[in-house]
Amino acid sequence: MGYVVTVKAPGKVILYGEHAVVYGEPALAMAVNKYVYVTAKVRDDGKIGINAMDLKLAGLSVTILENGDIVARTDYGAVISALSYVKRALEIAMEYVGKRVGVDLLIRSEMPVGAGLGTSAAVAVATILAYVKALGYDIDKRELARLAWQVEKDVQGAASPTDTTMATFGGLIYIKPEGNSVIMEPVKPGTEIPLVIGYTPRVSTTKELVAMVRRKLESMRDVIEPIIKTIGVITRRGREALEKGDLELMGTLMNINHGLLDSLGVSTRQLNEMVYAARSAGALGSKLTGAGGGGCMIALSDKVDVERAIELIGGSVLSARLDSEGARVIDDKSLPTLI
Numbered sequence: 001m002g003y004v005v006t007v008k009a010p011g012k013v014i015l016y017g018e019h020a021v022v023y024g025e026p027a028l029a030m031a032v033n034k035y036v037y038v039t040a041k042v043r044d045d046g047k048i049g050i051n052a053m054d055l056k057l058a059g060l061s062v063t064i065l066e067n068g069d070i071v072a073r074t075d076y077g078a079v080i081s082a083l084s085y086v087k088r089a090l091e092i093a094m095e096y097v098g099k100r101v102g103v104d105l106l107i108r109s110e111m112p113v114g115a116g117l118g119t120s121a122a123v124a125v126a127t128i129l130a131y132v133k134a135l136g137y138d139i140d141k142r143e144l145a146r147l148a149w150q151v152e153k154d155v156q157g158a159a160s161p162t163d164t165t166m167a168t169f170g171g172l173i174y175i176k177p178e179g180n181s182v183i184m185e186p187v188k189p190g191t192e193i194p195l196v197i198g199y200t201p202r203v204s205t206t207k208e209l210v211a212m213v214r215r216k217l218e219s220m221r222d223v224i225e226p227i228i229k230t231i232g233v234i235t236r237r238g239r240e241a242l243e244k245g246d247l248e249l250m251g252t253l254m255n256i257n258h259g260l261l262d263s264l265g266v267s268t269r270q271l272n273e274m275v276y277a278a279r280s281a282g283a284l285g286s287k288l289t290g291a292g293g294g295g296c297m298i299a300l301s302d303k304v305d306v307e308r309a310i311e312l313i314g315g316s317v318l319s320a321r322l323d324s325e326g327a328r329v330i331d332d333k334s335l336p337t338l339i
């Protein structure tokens with residue numbers, strides 16, 4: 001034995017329907033070609049080594065003082081939380097193969113951690129798949145998605161299966177809550193979907209934002225319920241536009257969806273500025289994506305001007321396309337081999 005296996009698993013954005021999906025309306029999620037990479041190498045001493053340089057770098061800030069001293073500050077909170085997903089994913093992968101074999105893991109991320117792009121799910125999926133494959137075993141995707149969802153539930157207490165499904169299968173998925181379960185239907189796009197993702201640090205957690213919307217709904221049901229229902233209508237129309245390849249209509253629906261999310265109070269001034277700057281620079285549509293409270297926005301565009309406009313507002317930018325394969329083993333000799 002002694003295999004070295006590298007796996008990549010994609011992040012995701014929500015095109016339409018966040019928050020409304022909590023109340024039974026549909027949502028539409030898209031896996032993006034930005035990845036978490038996990039390399040696993042079997043060790044013969046039974047120990048586990050984890051090298052997560054990139055996860056650390058995502059939260060690293062370096063300041064050079066006037067006297068030349070360098071002050072480095074790492075967002076250990078984000079790193080430690082990402083590592084708790086790795087630890088649980090390894091335990092669950094060991095249960096799956098039925099033995100405990102030591103490994104060195106190298107974890108890298110092309111996405112910011114904790115911004116709502118589903119990095120924790122991608123870490124869980126990629127860690128399980130890399131471990132299982134490095135030991136010479138197989139796992140089918142349904143089982144992989146189920147185990148990775150279990151990791152999220154164990155670490156967070158509760159989790160929707162959306163992110164782990166996206167990281168496992170990739171593609172576009174229409175999510176329909178039905179009673180206590182969730183139906184996920186793959187959607188075939190009628191055209192390529194060019195996205196610019198802009199992100200800023202998050203100031204509120206998903207849990208806080210979901211609770212805030214619930215309080216509003218409970219205190220003003222007659223006002224808030226129609227907004228939630230309309231977001232559901234937008235998601236259904238958005239799916240049709242996507243299947244037809246009607247990017248213009250998709251953009252218009254994103255704009256309306258953003259206005260409604262803002263009216264629920266989940267946007268921030270900086271997210272709004274990025275959303276409007278993207279439109280002024282020529283995006284067909286733009287909206288916050290995920291829970292809000294800072295974090296990410298998406299713009300339907302492949303224009304460099306849109307990226308520059310978001311950066312001018314202080315956002316960081318990733319340009320993204322659909323990932324239609326989901327988690328997979330890669331043979332990429334070009335990746336740095338640190339282990």
Ligand code: PMV
Pocket residue numbers: 014017018019020021022115116117118160206210289290291292
């Ligand atoms: O923060 P994200 O990208 O995981 O999005 C959360 C989406 C919500 O609809 C706000 C919550 C949920 O569980 O669906």
